[in-house]
Amino acid sequence: MKIVLFSDMHANLYAFEKALQSIDAQQPDAIYCLGDLVGYHLYPNEVINAIRKRGIATIAGNHDAKVAKLTTEQLAEGGKNYAYGLIGDSEKTYLATLPAHIRLEFKLQGQLLTILLVHGSPTSNDEYLLADKDEAEFIEVFAKAKADILCFGHSHKPYHRILTNEISGQTTYLHAINTGSVGKPKDGNPQGGYVVLTIHDNSSRTNKDSVTVEFIRFDYDVEKAARDIEDSPLANEFADMLRKAY
Numbered sequence: 001m002k003i004v005l006f007s008d009m010h011a012n013l014y015a016f017e018k019a020l021q022s023i024d025a026q027q028p029d030a031i032y033c034l035g036d037l038v039g040y041h042l043y044p045n046e047v048i049n050a051i052r053k054r055g056i057a058t059i060a061g062n063h064d065a066k067v068a069k070l071t072t073e074q075l076a077e078g079g080k081n082y083a084y085g086l087i088g089d090s091e092k093t094y095l096a097t098l099p100a101h102i103r104l105e106f107k108l109q110g111q112l113l114t115i116l117l118v119h120g121s122p123t124s125n126d127e128y129l130l131a132d133k134d135e136a137e138f139i140e141v142f143a144k145a146k147a148d149i150l151c152f153g154h155s156h157k158p159y160h161r162i163l164t165n166e167i168s169g170q171t172t173y174l175h176a177i178n179t180g181s182v183g184k185p186k187d188g189n190p191q192g193g194y195v196v197l198t199i200h201d202n203s204s205r206t207n208k209d210s211v212t213v214e215f216i217r218f219d220y221d222v223e224k225a226a227r228d229i230e231d232s233p234l235a236n237e238f239a240d241m242l243r244k245a246y
Contacts, residue, residue, distance in 0.1 A: 001029045001030070001106075001198070001199040002026065002027070002028045002029050002030075002196060002197075002198050003028060003029065003030045003031070003032065003196070003197045003198070003199065004023050004026060004028040004030070004031045004032070004194060004195070004196055004197075005031075005032050005034060005117070005151050005177070005179045005194065005195045005196075005197060006019060006023070006031075006032075006033055006034070006179055006182050006194035006195070007033060007034035007035055007036055007061065007119065007152075007153030007154070007179045007180075007181065007182065007194075008034075008035070008036040008061070008153045008154070008156055008179075008180075008181035008182060008183060008184055009036065009037055009047050009181075009182045009183040009184075010036055010037075010038065010039050010040040010041055010063070010181070010183045010184045011037070011038050011039060011040060011041035011042060011043050011044040011046075011047055011083060011086075011183070012040070012041045012043070012047075012182070012183030012184060012192075012225055012242070013041070013042075013043035013046045013047055013050075014220050014221050014222075014224055014225040015182050015183040015192040015220045015225065016047050016050065016182055016183060016192075017050075017220075018192060018218050018219065018220040019182045019192050019194060019218060019220075020050065020054075021218075022194075022216060022218045023194065026196055026216070028196065030057075031054075031056050031057075032056070032057050032058070032059075032102060032117055032151075033051060033056050033057070033058040033059070034058075034059055034061070034117055034118070034119050034151065034152060034153045034179055035058065035059050035060050035061025035062075035063075035064055035098070035119035035125065035153065035154075036061030036062065036063045036064060036119065036153065036154070037051065037058070037061070037063075037064055037095070038063050038064060038067065038083065038084065038087060038095070039063035039066075039083050039084065040083055040183075040184055040234075040238050040241075041083060041183065041184075041225070041228075041229065041234070041238070042083070042086060042228055042229070042232055042234070044083065044084075044086055044087045044091065045086065045087060045088050045091050048087075048091045048094055048095070049091070052094060057102060058098055059098055059099050059100060059101055059102055059117060059118065059119055060095065060098035060099065060100060060119065060125060061119040061120075061125055061153070061154065062119065062120060062125040062126040062154070064095045064098060065095075065125060066084070067084055067087060067092055067095050067096075068092070068095070068096050070084055078233055079233075079235075080235065082232075082233045082234055083234060100118070100119075100125065101116060101117060101118045101122065102116075102117040103115070103116050103117075103147075104116075104117070106199060106203065108199075108201065108202070108203050108204060109202060109203070109204045111204045111205060111206075113148050113149070113199070113203055113204060113205060113210075114146060114147045114148050114149070115147065115148070115149040115150075115151065116145050116146075116147035116149070116150050116151070117151050117152075118150070118151070118152045119152060119153055119154055120152060120153075120154040121141065121152065122141065122144065122145035122147070122150070123144075125154070126154075127154075128154060128155050129141065129150075129152055129154075129155070129176065129178070130155060130157075131157070131159040131161055131178070135163055138161075138163055138174075138176065139163055139165050139174065142163070142165070142174045142176075147174075148172070148173075148174060148175070148205045149174070149175040149177065149197075149211065150174070150175070150176050150177070151177045151178075151179065151195070151197070152176075152177070152178055152179070153178065153179045153180070153181065155178060155186065156180060156181035156184055156185055156186035156187070157178060157180065157185075157186055157187045158178050158179060158180030158187065158193055158195070158215050159176075159177075159178045160175065160176070160177050160178075160213040160215075161175075161176045162174070162175055162176075162208060163175075163176065170206065171206065172205040172206055173205060173206070173207070173208045173210075174205075175211060175213070177195060177197065177213055179193070179194055179195045180193035180194065180195070180215065181193060182194060184241065184242065185245040186241075186245060186246055187245060188244075188245050188246070189217065189245050190222045190242060190243060190244070190245040191217040191218060191219055191220075192217065192218050192220055193215060193216060193217045193218070194215075194216050195213060195214065195215060195216070196212075196213075196214040196216060197211060197212070197213055197214075198211060198212040198213075198214075199211055200212070222242055222243060223243070225239075225242055226239035226240075226242045226243050227239070229242070
């Protein structure tokens with residue numbers, strides 16, 4: 001089964017449109033969005049409605065959850081809140097109903113393989129699970145989440161890390177997968193990115209190579225996206241972030 005996972009569009013419609021074209025070419029069996037549809041750019045409604053039109057299962061990122069907490073006064077201040085003030089009422093309602101996580105379960109080789117999709121971590125959409133996290137602490141995150149494969153975004157830095165776990169003399173493998181970012185990468189590469197996760201028929205928690213993780217990067221008009229920000233009330237720093245991917 002081929003699953004596409006993406007996150008962190010941050011209202012960058014130019015990047016998201018190219019992402020969808022690239023995703024369509026993959027011909028996946030399923031598509032999931034791991035949150036942060038809004039913030040930092042000018043097209044939150046267009047991004048939200050493209051996801052709604054396609055019926056893509058989506059979870060709430062920290063920026064999506066933030067929208068409901070902003071007061072009318074805060075939105076009127078503009079500045080960093082300007083991007084949130086662009087969101088329509090229908091789109092706000094949609095964001096407010098997004099779940100915190102999605103759990104997928106596969107019965108393979110007589111074993112249950114569990115995938116948990118979150119934005120930041122299983123306990124917080126604002127927590128970073130970075131690639132260099134202490135191994136014992138990371139394994140504890142998996143144990144509490146009751147997951148074999150944990151997929152997330154938030155840091156905008158893609159990686160796949162395999163952790164080795166010993167339980168009652170049996171070796172099992174845990175997969176931590178960061179999807180990177182469609183619309184605001186922070187790994188020095190301005191190309192948008194997403195993940196293709198393939199679940200094989202021999203996949204199991206005791207098979208280290210039972211899943212395939214492919215990181216896809218795609219080009220989009222970064223300069224046009226950056227100029228739109230510079231021609232708007234948004235901070236020019238946001239444009240610089242797109243060009244330099246930080």
